[in-house]
Amino acid sequence: MVRPIGPSSEHTRSAILDMVRSSGTVSRIELAEMSGLTATSITRIVKSLIEDGLVIETGFGDSTGGKRRSLLELNPKAGFAVGISLDEGRLTYVVVDLGGDVIGRVVTAGIGKASPSAVLERIVEELEELFRELEVPRSQVLGVGVAGAGLDLGAGSRRLSTTADEWDEFAVQEILEARLGLPVVRDNDAACAALGQYWVGRIPATQDFCTLYMSNGFGLGLVSGGRVARGASSNVGEIGHVIIDVDGPACWCGASGCLEMLAAPRAIVRRALGDPELTKELELSGEDAALRRDYDALARAAASGEERSLALVRESARYVAAAVLSTVNVLDLDRLHLSGPGFDDAGPIYAQAISDLVSRHARARAVHGVDVVLSDPGFDAAAVGAAALALQHVLTPHARNPRIAPMRASA
Ligand SMILES: [Zn+2]
Structure with missing residues (x-):
């Protein structure tokens, strides 16, 4: 033990x-x-x-x-950690060993519109079942990490989400800790994905890098000095609300022309729906609940070279590349990872657009290049990263961020 x-x-x-x-x-x-x-x-x-x-x-x-x-x-x-990714469309559980290698994985129904307490009840049951299947004794589990889109994380910090208010107020850590009898830590999916790269990719603490995470929106996880950067309120990485076009469409955040409004899956699907033939061919539904499915259909078509879909995804990729170029310049980055379900099929298109723009225009291009690294589509970046968060929390506490109180929310 x-x-x-x-x-x-x-x-x-x-x-x-x-x-x-x-x-x-x-x-x-x-x-x-x-x-x-x-x-x-x-x-x-x-x-x-x-x-x-x-x-x-x-x-x-x-x-x-x-x-x-x-x-x-x-x-x-020497032990194991659990990572759980909470996503509207699916819950992903991974059990990893100390090196971050996945030894067991299960995917179940997403949180959908269920209440947080119902979802947590289900998580406890599904996790017990996974432990039994893998024959992992509880005494060997060091901790549990939870990744959630737009759910905050840091102790008591409020994450600014329009879609997950009920979750924001919910004591996920405390309830899971009490029910599982294990330490629980949590962070947003972009921060977890970055930490997962750090741990599993054996990146040294001296290498700063960012992970751009794309699901329904965008998040940026920044690892600097072996720690996930937090800012003043654990809201680092809101790259989705970088303004790309000051005269662009109004965003729900109050600004106009944000990256999310121009380039997120919702924007791509909306443009595709303007083409009745394409809509019919790809069987796009246009309904909010089917957003991920519609986007995946477009991304797959684009990846296979279907021209209209490719043009739509390339347009999105140009906006993303512009936001990334600004980030690279501001932070003097030489390494950027792309991960998350948004890059599963269309990842190479985005990676290409980013590499092209950055290699031509990054301010420090004469001094160093920028490696754009695309995650393996099968890699559960947020879940594995959540497990890495638990490992880091327990094994290398010097790298804990002081803004994250140990284990418990501040309430
Ligand atoms: Zn915005």
Whole structure:
């Protein structure tokens, strides 16, 4: 059974464990070089991590004349974490090991119009069932992470959502913790997706990057210094409300010409509905409840080269690329991930548009390029990221953001 890192040892030990995670395999000497700590300190910290089962020795690296260097890595089997993505259309559950590898996954009906309490009741049952199927003992589960679109997260911070008011006020963490007897943390889906890339992709804490998450809208998760950026109220990453056209259509947020109004699935579907033939061919319904299905049909058609759909998705991609270019310039980014269901089929079209614009116009293009990395469509970015959030919270608490109170909402 893994013991969470106690306050006495905390920061340094936690940072060393994170270096082991991001390195894959690493020697004690390399850890000393990376951290600036003495060999003696590293030996002591590694010994305690091995004793707690978090780190294992995996063989020997090249000798450089002296004695052979034994290699260390995170012990993936030391425990598990659960990630849950709450989405209107579906609930995705993943169970991951310490390395973030998915060992079990299930997708069930979405939250739809159900009340939060009914959904949480169902989550508890479905999770128990998943634990039974995977034969994962509760004592081995370190924590549960929950990702939700437009649901906030930080302790007590209010996320500005027009669609999820009931959820905003709902004590998801407290109720799930009480019912499951496990630590629960949550964040929005873009922040989770970014953290999932960080953990599973073994990105070191020294690499800053953004994840653009596209579902019905857009969100941007920014990881800087190994932490998800929070801003003043946990509302970082509202890239959907970057103004692309000051004379553009009015947005529900009060501004005009926001990226979401011009480029989100709803905007693409609305334009497609203006073409009766295309509407008929793709069997678009135009109903609000069928938005995801309509958009998916258009994205698939575009990906297969159907010209009218391709033109619509490319138009959206040009707007997205413009917003991303501004973000790249403001943050001096050299790495951007694209993830979320909006990119499942049309991802390459967006990645191309972004790469083209950024490589031509990024202000720092003479100094460095920008890698645009498209997530595997099968990758449950938000759910895996939510599990990574739980792992980070328990295993490397030095990277917790001070704005997130431990485990519980502030109420
Ligand atoms: Zn707006």
